């Protein structure tokens with residue numbers, strides 16, 4: 522119930538335009554976001570490496586851009602970001618949303634923009650990851666991925682365990698030696714599209730994670746990103762991986778900045794691959810409300826930030 526209400530809010534124009542103006546909402550978002558500027562994200566990435574030896578991914582927040590000039594400006598921002606990361610000498614990869622680069626304006630617009638970003642990142646030897654949004658975007662996002670990956674090998678894609686179609690999509694990506702980030706899925710989807718019961722989503726994530734760690738996937742060169750904060754699930758995957766000779770650096774756990782920090786440090790301390798996704802930018806409201814929906818107890822943090830400090 523609370524999750525559905527929050528996911529509705531994440532799309533509501535009045536909420537998107539009004540709530541971010543309130544100081545208590547702005548204060549609460551800081552828990553998940555070091556700041557709105559690229560420099561804030563790069564500063565946090567530097568601290569994560571220096572203090573915990575955890576490298577980062579960064580994402581410039583925004584989605585569903587409906588104007589071609591704005592999509593181009595987002596593209597130029599990412600190109601500048603690729604250069605800034607190289608200049609800072611940091612191990613930071615890029616993660617971006619297809620609709621932020623213009624997918625709603627047509628696949629050609631998104632492809633042209635994405636090709637410019639992947640080419641710029643490749644020039645600096647860097648990786649780019651494509652996020653996965655609502656289910657209506659899965660086919661065009663996979664098309665974009667397959668087309669661009671043919672020319673740019675350091676290019677990864679996200680798949681969502683909650684979708685009924687994901688096992689088939691995964692099978693189609695494994696022989697390509699793709700880089701796949703597996704997530705449970707953050708959007709409101711109907712039951713004919715996505716598993717409605719959380720325990721089934723957790724099981725699907727486990728099944729798909731171990732599929733990505735199977736010998737044929739490893740031989741094909743699949744880069745395995747397991748993006749979850751679910752410590753119990755991570756331990757289950759670790760036990761399976763150790764028992765099946767897929768331990769060590771066979772996969773990388775990816776988590777969000779400010780969430781499950783103890784687990785991030787435990788994994789890094791045990792020599793496992795970990796990467797933290799740091800978000801920045803002024804259009805944080807829909808993204809932030811999806812974070813609240815993932816754990817409705819987070820709403821308590823927002824309400825507590827209303828109290829005088």
Ligand SMILES: Cc1cc2nc3c(=O)[nH]c(=O)nc-3n(C[C@H](O)[C@H](O)[C@H](O)COP(=O)(O)OP(=O)(O)OC[C@H]3O[C@@H](n4cnc5c(N)ncnc54)[C@H](O)[C@@H]3O)c2cc1C
Pocket residue numbers: 651652653654679681704705706707708748749750751752775776777780781798811812813815816819
């Ligand atoms: C690096 C990364 C990239 C992602 N990219 C995408 C994407 O492209 N598309 C997409 O649909 N989704 C994406 N997601 C979000 C993902 O789909 C889930 O919604 C999110 O990760 C929560 O699920 P979970 O696997 O952590 O497990 P859950 O079972 O939801 O949570 C397990 C535990 O983790 C902690 N936790 C989880 N979320 C939160 C939170 N918001 N605040 C505080 N504690 C929390 C809690 O302790 C919770 O009990 C991404 C997530 C990560 C980490």
